[in-house]
Amino acid sequence: MSKKIFVPALALVGCLSLGSCIGDEPLNAECDIEQVSLSVPDAESIFYHEYDTMQVVSSAVDSVGFLIRYDKSVGQLPLTLKVTEGAQAYILSDGEFVPFRNGQLVDFSEEQIREFRIVSQDGKWARMYKINIVHDVAPEREHFFMNVTFDHFGLNSTGKYHVWYGAEENSISYDQWATGNPGFNLSKSSAKVEEYPTVGVAEGGVDGGPYVKLETRDTGAFGRMVNMRLAAGNLFIGTFDVANALKDAMAATRFGLPFKHKPIKVTGWYKFKAGEQFQNRQGQKVDRMDLPDIYCVMYRNQDSEGNQVLLYGDDVLSSKAIVGLARITGVVETDEWTQFEMAVEYNQELDDNLLENNGYSMTLSMASSIEGASFEGAPGSIFCVDNVVIECEY
Amino acid sequence: MKKIAFLFLACFALLSATAQEDKWKEWGPTSPSQAGFLVRAGYTLGGTTPLPLPDEIRSINEFSPKGGATVGLDVYKMFGRRWGISAGWHFFYEGFHTGADVKNYKMSLTQEGNTMSGYFTGTDITNTDMWGMTMPVLITFRFAPRWNVSFGPYFSTYFKRSFKGEVYDNKDGVGYLRVDTPTGEKINIDHSNPATYDFHDDMRNWNGGIELLFDWKVARHFNAFASLDWGLSNIWDKGFEAVDFRMYPLYATVGVAYRY
Secondary structure, eight states: OOHHHHHHHHHHHHHHHHOTTOOOOOOOOOOOEEEEEEOOTTHHHHSSSGGGGEEEOOTTOOEEEEEEOTTOOOOEEEEEEEESTTOEEEEEETTEEEEOOTTOEEEOGGGOOEEEEEEOTTSSOEEEEEEEEEEOOOOOOSOEEEEEOOOOEEEOTTSSSEEEOSOSBTOOSSOOEEOSHHHHHHHOTTOOGGGSSEEEESSOSTTSSOEEEEEOEEOHHHHHHTTOOEEOOEEEEEEEOGGGTTTOHHHHEEEOEEOOSOEEEEEEEEEEEOOSOEEOTTSOEESOOOOOEEEEEEEEOBOTTSOBOOEETTTTTTOTTEEEEEEOOOOOOEEEEEEEEEEOEESSOOOHHHHHTTOEEEEEEEESSTTGGGTOBOTTOEEEEEEEEEEEOO | OHHHHHHHHHHHHHHHHHHHHHHHHHTSOSSTTSEEEEEEEEEEEEEEEESSOOTTEEEEEEEEEOOEEEEEEEEEEEETTTEEEEEEEEEEEEEEEEEEEEEEEEEEEEETTEEEEEEEEEEEEEEEEEEEEEEEEEEEEEEETTEEEEEEEEEEEEEEEEEEEEEEOOTTSOOEEEESSTTSOEEEOOTTSOEEEEOGGGBOSEEEEEEEEEEEEEETTEEEEEEEEEEOSOSBOTTOOSBSSOEEEEEEEEEEEEEO
16 A cells, blocks of 8 residues: 555545635636726716716626716816735836826816726736717707618627627717627627527618518526526627626616607518427426517606616506607517618607706617516517607607 | 472463464464354545635634444455455445635535636635445554454445535625625625525546545454545536635544454
């Protein structure tokens, strides 16, 4: 019996029984900016809300933009970054990264983009971030049509799926469209671009050009592992927080962005084909025909205590904050482009002062399965949408 | 008088040597051919463990062997008083349950051609069961009349095996995967909707290792024994990446044997 083997063997038995072989804790490998805040006295005069000076940064995001009033400007502001424990932040200054300390004055004048590099505690990983402060567009109090042509899409940073840009005519000023594609990417890494639930199609729209194709897709083995067996194609104004895609899918869809106009009517074109078999969340067959959904919601984005209000998957159609709502009805299966029209019904008058001060948010949302947010629907349901127009009274 | 005393002492020494000689004989093989067999039955405890424990494993909160069993037959042959060999054929069931807190635990899951990989921080629960057959070939050294120690290689094959588990948040509510690298998207996972896994398809259906066995002869036909089986081959198939480190079975057995 060799001592060489016998000694570790005994040590192992010790390990298993006592758990005494736990090594030193590895240093943190993550290097995120988790939160960015600006110190601004009288914030509401430059920004719209007090809370506009602080942003929680999603792990998937590497650029942070703050929005100030169109007629205001900023210079040097004290900046505070909350980074992963133990990580070190550096700021690009005169062509090189120098250590950044919280509270340091950072020049944000002229909408300049400031670059940061965060290095993990273990020194092995780093992330680059961009932070800037941009001006809002000047409000225009005139009747107008916001045309959503779905013409502006491209591949995401990893080249896996389509993303849409806010380059619509008369659009709100920053990236506005979100989809659940980042969530689907987790479950079906092998999917090709055109196999995602939300896909931009270059030709064949109602005017011959691009349109958006939403299709309810099976999420495969990984989807079953987390009891999310299907993913409806969706496209909406807002953000998709992939961090919560598994934990709380309803909270992952954050609807709406501030909007300075009063939508009154939404029109557009669609084609629809229901998938063959409707299933519930457990994957059991249900005798029901699948239907798509489109709605437009206008809501008050701040509560009486000044806290930000966001609508999520579970309250976007039921929240008390909703002031106006339009929802499609009477969808039929059709392979011809068919027009729809829906009026925005208001439960109160909009406050013009609030409207000008970004006090309302608007979302337009469409999905290939009406119960898709609850992972119910019929895989194979296809909903194509093109040339949506949001008509605004002013 | 002195002579008598000397004679007495000499007789005594002779007698005790004879007694010692008798003990080796009395507790030796029961058959004149110095060969025989043992029928063993034992209770098995143990688990499958990475060796050494990687630093990514921060604590083992639960470790409860489910309690296995083994029954089998050994044949042996002694060459003289001290040395011998044996070969066995044992059937076993082994299982364990562990719960560990991990930090930046590299993992990669592949299901139906889709891969999800990254670094997980949180709680990992594992349940394993293995049914199989093991064949040890041991050299025996009899270091006292009633004590044998045996040592040698073994080879196991599994009829059925499972390696299932789930990952979710730890007691501080921290449970997330960083996709692909520690800078990738952060996906929160909690106990209300854990991510489950089943790696049985990725396990080898054999294992080789070494066995150390102590036998104590309680009665002429009855032994008590304790053994340690230490697997030296990784339990995972080549190319399996879900778990970033090799894991080895390590099982201890205590039991009784009928000796002939």
